[in-house]
Amino acid sequence: QVQLVESGGDLVQPGGSLRLSCVASGIAFSRVTMAWFRQAPGKERELVARFSSGGIIVYADSVKGRFSISRDNAKNTVYLQMTSLKPEDTAVYYCRALQGSQIYWGQGTQVTVSS
Numbered sequence: 001q002v003q004l005v006e007s008g009g010d011l012v013q014p015g016g017s018l019r020l021s022c023v024a025s026g027i028a029f030s031r032v033t034m035a036w037f038r039q040a041p042g043k044e045r046e047l048v049a050r051f052s053s054g055g056i057i058v059y060a061d062s063v064k065g066r067f068s069i070s071r072d073n074a075k076n077t078v079y080l081q082m083t084s085l086k087p088e089d090t091a092v093y094y095c096r097a098l099q100g101s102q103i104y105w106g107q108g109t110q111v112t113v114s115s
Contacts, residue, residue, distance in 0.1 A: 009109030022095030038091035
């Protein structure tokens, strides 16, 4: 059974930083394409950052230069380092695993940026 568990979400002031983690189990992690998405209230889920099949990292324009995705295959974990956070970054953040045609989602972690 594939399971993705996110953590690290919190309430943070504008300009602050957070690091999200997503631990995967039940999956061949080193062969899986991982990504972070987010969904703000009343909006559709959107891509934040992902590893492409060619190993290239893709970021949404809104987070370029502020967010960084990384992975540790030994720990079956993907990270999202977020800096210079803005109120518009407030959302539930989800990690997604893509293995062939199979897509798996975590339960999400809430990030709130507010003073």
